[in-house]
Amino acid sequence: MRQDAHNSGDASAAPCAGLRIGDMAPDFSARSTTGDVRLSDYRGRWLVLFSHPADFTPVCTTEFVALARAAGDFAQRDCALMALSVDSLFSHFAWLRMIRDRFDVEVRFPILEDPTLVIGRGYGMVAPGDSDSGAVRSTFFIDPEGVIRAMTCYPANVGRSTPEMLRMLDALQAVDKETSLAPANWQPGEALLGQPQADLDSVFAAQGEADWFLGKAGAGARR
Template sequence: MSLQLGEIAPDFTLDSTEGKIHFHEYAGDHWVVFFSHPKDFTPVCTTELGAFARRKNEFETRNTRLLGLSVDSVEDHKRWSRDVEDVGGTAINYPLLADPDLEVAKLYGMFHPKADPKVTVRSVFIIDPNKKVRLTLTYPPSAGRNIDEILRVLDSLQLTEGRKLTTPVDWKPGDDAIIAPSVSDEDAKTLHPGGWKTLKSYLRLVPAPKN
């Protein structure tokens, strides 16, 4: 099974390093970055989880909670957290789910047996406060993720939410946004009284809202 954009992220209950997690309850009215890593005590995962821990406050300022998952036990997660802190300077400071039976991994499509029959791949889901899946990324076990890119897409999703805007290639906060093609020039005058720059009839750039 693989989740598609716009679907409700399935609810579940699993043990974690911070006790039992009921996912929808944990999410509440926050955005959630939910990610899987293949296995504890492995090199790439150690660097990744430390990076998420170091930058947790950047997600919190975006009303976003972090949630990790792997096939290992809570006891292993807690022992491994010491290594994560030694390597990255910050211990794991968000819940890390234990999914030894691959229950949630299979529910979310994090388990790709042709890639590796024993562990999860590196999946990332951005889930909005309505519990809808807004982004999916899948990396192979051999490639570490880019935290900047996850934050960049999160910023784009939050900026464009309900605004009839999109963001162009390599967009980052502060750059111009694009007026959605579904918005006529007449309606755009009301939405953007300061005007816009037309590159093509279907490509109109406008300063991104400040908040």
């Protein structure tokens, strides 16, 4: 397992880095179920990097089944999926074989091995002194420039929502396209919000009392 330097130095030398939205995603290379993987090779498209505590766990198994079935939906959005676990490559293989035989779905996106927790620590998923991977339940939405645009973290006993992951991706892509804002519960095809006006004349000239900061952005984003 190899961990490379990133914009603020070597992530392996600064465990539990406390990454934030807007940071560059730390680069790394690792073995995976689809061969050797380097994060920076995914530049130019969106990437969802998500982690799970261990193979052969109930909640994670349901997540991988759901994500494998939705892989085409992510691909349509020019987004790759990449999973991370502390388990070994051969444990991943055995788990994926079980998933295929039991659920009739093949997991074809890469699953990385992270037995020394170097990637988990570099991404701040695991505290420096932790030897337990139970906290490794994070998701990072990384844009084509390699910037972390959103992060979510779930407990071990609650599974992720695949529709919400897709909605997050749709919203991030939509606000980039229109330089606008996605309101609560926004869905593709619905109107986005415009950026608030930043000068007093525009505030006083707005037709409605809230239009200067709560107005729609054009006709909205459409897929």
